[in-house]
Amino acid sequence: MFLKEIEMQGFKSFADKTRIEFDRGVTAVVGPNGSGKSNITESLRWALGESSAKSLRGGKMPDVIFAGTQDRSPLNFAQVTVVLDNTDNFIKDSGDEIRVERHIYRNGDSDYLIDGKKVRLRDIHDLFMDTGLGRDSFSIISQGRVEGIFNSRPEERRAIFEEAAGVLKYKTRKKETQGKLDKTQDNLDRLEDIIYELDGQIKPLEKQAKTAKEFLTLDEERKSLNLNILVEDIKAYWADLDESNRQIELAKTDLKDYYAQRSRLESDNQRLKERRQSLSQTMDSQQAELLEVTRLIADYQRRIEVISLESSQKAEKKADAQGRLADLEGQKQELEEALATKQEQQSQLTQNLADLRQKIADLEKEQSRFSTNPDQIIESLREEFVGLMQKEADLSNRLTALQADIEQEKTAQAEQSAERQQVEKDLDQAKERAQEALEEFQLAQAKVKALLEDYQTQAQELNQIEANYRQEQSQMFALLDQIKEREARQRSLEAIQKNHSNFFAGVKAVLQEADRLGGIIGAVSEHLTFEQDYQTALEIALGGSSQNIIVEDEAAAKRGIAFLRQNRSGRATFLPLTTIKPRQMAPHNLAKIETAPGFLGLASDLVTYDAKLANIFQNLLGVTAIFDSIDHANQAARDVRYQVRMVTLDGTELRPGGSFSGGANRNRNTTFIKPELDSLIAEISDLKEKLSQQEVTVAGLKTARTHAQEELTNLKEAGENARLAEQKAELAYQNQADRLADLNQIKAGFTADRLENSDGDLLAQKAKVESGLAEIQQQKARVQEQLDQIKDDKDTISAQVAKLNEELSQARLNERELAGEERFAKNESNRLSLGLVDLREEISQLTQVLSSQASDLSQEELPKLAKHLEEAQSKKSDLETSLIRLRFEVEDCDGQLEDIEEQVQAAGKRNEELIRRQAYLEAEIEGLSDKLRGFARQLSEDYQMSFEQAKEQAQSVPDLPAARQDLTRLNRQIKALGPINLDAIEQYDEVNQRLEFLNSQRSDLVEAKELLLETITDMDDEVKSRFKTTFEAIRESFKETFVQMFGGGSADLILTEGDLLSAGVEISVQPPGKKIQSLNLMSGGEKALSALALLFSIIRVKTIPFVILDEVEAALDEANVKRFGDYLNRFDKASQFIVVTHRKGTMAAADSIYGITMQESGVSKIVSVKLKDAQEMVG
Secondary structure (H helix, E strand, O other): OEEEEEEEEOEOOEOOOEEEEOOOEEEEEEOOOOOOHHHHHHHHHHHOOOOOOHHHOOOOHHHHEOOOOOOOOOOOEEEEEEEEEOOOOOOOOOOOEEEEEEEEEOOOOEEEEEOOEEEOHHHHHHHOOOOOOOOOOOOEEOOOHHHHHHHOOHHHHHHHHHHHHOOHHHHHHHHHHHHHHHHHHHHHHHHHHHHHHHHHHHHHHHHHHHHHHHHHHHHHHHHHHHHHHHHHHHHHHHHHHHHHHHHHHHHHHHHHHHHHHHHHHHHHHHHHHHHHHHHHHHHHHHHHHHHHHHHHHHHHHHHHHHHHHHHHHHHHHHHHHHHHHHHHHHHHHHHHHHHHHHHHHHHHHHHHHHHHHHHHHHHHHHHHHOOOOHHHHHHHHHHHHHHHHHHHHHHHHHHHHHHHHHHHHHHHHOOOOHHHHHHHHHHHHHHHHHHHHHHHHHHHHHHHHHHHHHHHHHHHHHHHHHHHHHHHHHHHHHHHHHHHHHHHHHHHHHHHHHHOOOOOHHHHHHHHOHHHHOOEEEEHHHOEEOOHHHHHHHHHHHHHHHHOEEEOOHHHHHHHHHHHHHHOOOOOOEEEOOOOOOOOOOHHHHHHHHOOOOEEEEHHHOOEEOHHHHHHHHHHHOOEEEEOOHHHHHHHHHHOOOOOEEEEOOOOEEOOOOOEEOOOOOOOOOOOHHHHHHHHHHHHHHHHHHHHHHHHHHHHHHHHHHHHHHHHHHHHHHHHHHHHHHHHHHHHHHHHHHHHHHHHHHHHOOOHHHHHHHHHHHHHHHHHHHHHHHHHHHHHHHHHHHHHHHHHOOOOHHHHHHHHHHHHHHHHHHHHHHHHHHHHHHHHHHHHHHHHHHHHHHHHHHHHHHHHHHHOOOHHHHHHHHHHHHHHHHHHHHHHHHHHHHHHHHHHHHHHHHHHHHHHHHHHHHHHHHHHHHHHHHHHHHHHHHHHHHHHHHHHHHHOOOHHHHHHHOOOOOOHHHHHHHHHHHHHHHHHOOOOOOHHHHHHHHHHHHHHHHHHHHHHHHHHHHHHHHHHHHHHHHHHHHHHHHHHHHHHHHHHHHHHHHOOOEEEEEEOOOOOOOOOEEEEEEOOOOOOOOHHHOOHHHHHHHHHHHHHHHHHHOOOOEEEEEOOOOOOOHHHHHHHHHHHHHOOOOOEEEEEOOOHHHHHOOOEEEEEEEEEOOEEEEEEEEHHHHHHHHO
């Protein structure tokens, strides 16, 4: 592997896109100070994953983007692309070329790409881990880093040797494994805590479950005996109820007779009322009809008078309208005749214009035929004739050659032999055997493929189950953490509530002595609950009242005050239930506030409390309104003229009078413990239910994982057997395929098939050539005919052209004249059409007027109206007579109704006595029914059965008093058992099952922990082995390289301690002729040369694709620089060194030189020279 190229744009001083190509060997990068040489090495480090802006000589990462100059604007992004040649597969599982890109934008966003695909920064680090090419590797030595090797501590210096040993991946994996181990230990600790809790619960639950089972046995016996007694009681009460029902039936019979008589009287009464109402309605309708007839008579008389008056005026108007209509009809006929004439003339003009345009088109077509010079046409036709003759000659030659080839092919086909037939026979047999072997191989291959797919599917399913198991297990542990956190908070709140530590000193003192003082109910904040959303608003609404103490009466308040005064414990406010009265908001203000936007309710309506404390909370909160925001509250306050106290959800208070109060408290202490405690209890219950469900899910996934692992093992064994069978079948098929290939090769020597095919091809080509010759003959005859015709007509063409031009000009002139006449005729037709439409509209109006006059009443209608008038007067007389008769009938109905009313009053007195008797019996029945309903309810609730079912199940009780004594004895035995927890049986089973499940989880975690510890131990052993081997190799190489670089002296590498996992590396050097006790006493040049010796020692031991050195020899003198350059050339030319330098000795050792210039201020440019090519050009 080697560095192939670097491409930069916008990186530091390289504003323009710059591409630098590198070869193997030594490449020098030179240029004046500040020209941007080191930016090349920094661009490589940045692209390979450097994440420290300080290491790149910047304050923050966007500083690497080109910042602009006096003549150039800053850029908004920078990108660097590094291309590595990987043809030697130095980095496994990668292509022949690795392309790494990194982009950064001015806003801080970054992109990372490997071979064009977006990746993470970690992916780049993983790609180059332990290759010697990472961002912190020793393959890139920047300015000042040489001395840093000596100035660093031994533990820091160890990183260079770890990089060379290739153990970073093991350290990374160990760190990840250690994280998993810590997580596993945390989960194990949590399980241990829960198991410890469950161990403490299991024994009491076992005892409670035993007691519950004994209770169930006694309770079953008690229920059976109680059922027998209950059935006997029900039978006795049913007998009493039947007797009472018989008595009430007699009373109901008497009442029924009364109701029949009353119904008859009411029916007669109703009939008479309906008769009277009918008569009244008839009278009303006849009275209305009489009024209508009277109105109709007056109307007839008026219409007769009007008709007589108008008949004389209409005759004159009708005569005038008829005269005007006759004139208009005449004008209409004249216009229709003129319009028809114009339309006919327009149609004729349109036809003439179309004929003329067709004539012009024919003339133009004829003219185009004579537009070309006849001499040119003749010359073109002659050229075409010569071309056809040339084609004819070529085809004739081709035909002769084809006939010769056909003869040769026929001769070759005659040379077939029996050897070809034998080869074909052997070939057929070989194909059959190969086909059989192929089918067997394909069958074995399909079986392997199917098993492989099943294995992969099962492996994916197992991975999915494993992932689900881990995920669900993590969720289970997360739920455990949440429950522990909330239970801790619950205990804290309960402790606060018990000790009253959230109250003032005086309140706290009274509440702690509440039992001794007597009459103390508790603090206000302890007796109300509300939704969490309202907490801030209600804290402000109550204010200091939340710490007021509710007491039963004034005496309790006095005792509390005396206690505080006596013990000097502070002050407190007491609210006696006997003195505090509720407060209510004025109705007109309440009506306005309820309709205001953002109104959430009165503070007293948003809290829940005991009903007996209603006066207290109505007094404290009944006149405070709660709003969602200060704007809505302010608007509502203006509506009620600031007469109501309002509080918003964020705690802002608008007080009566218009003052505002708000802000935020520095601490979040609250006196409202109960709402949060209730919410916590509900939340813990919820979480425990979820945890129970989660444990069931985890147990199911664990079972599924075990089953999937077993299936995967079976599939693996079957796959290995199938793979062996496939290899045998493949070997057999390969032998047959080789035999078949040999026979095919022999057959390829025979040319019979080719000759047959060639013969057919040649015959087809011959037929095609002969067809082409015939077609050319026809084309030649056609061209010759055209030539002869044009020669004969050449003299008359000019005259015809002149005549055609004259006719065409005359036709176009006539076309323009006809078009003008046609437009005039069209306009005239439109004018006549509009006039005709107006006339028709006026005629229609006059016709309607005459029709309406004709439809009016005429003088002839007068006799008909007179007849109607006479009939109406007769009808009026009949109606008046009928009304008198109806009045007499109504008076008769009123007399009969009075008689019936007297009879109804007499029957009512007897009815009262019957009703009292029925009420007594119904009360008795209701009492018996209540008893029976109670028994039925007891049967339904205690036994879940009806009376019929109970009779079937119950046994007869010969001695009812003795049975009742047995029932009393059973009740005493049950009471002696003490408190019974019937849920204990289910709880015990549930806790026992959960304990077994958690113990299995603990076993899994212990196993996983041991596996992780074993993995860490294995990785530590591998790190020790690799580090020791590499360190010893580098140590020996350093001793040798130091002597070569200094021309004498000695050097050594020493571990600071015996633990190979943490030991630092000390450097001990002794330049020739000197005795140095400390590395700090060495000169800069000696340090640099010693560091280079160490670097070259590492390179000799660890294969590094390329090394970049940035002015590492700056501190060396000329002799040592030459020695440095010579040492570079000792390495194989397959190695690659890129050296940033100012020194001539280093340049002399380089194969290529890149010069960095700043022709434009602040912008770096590249100039490259290959020294070997330059020497050859000079030579």
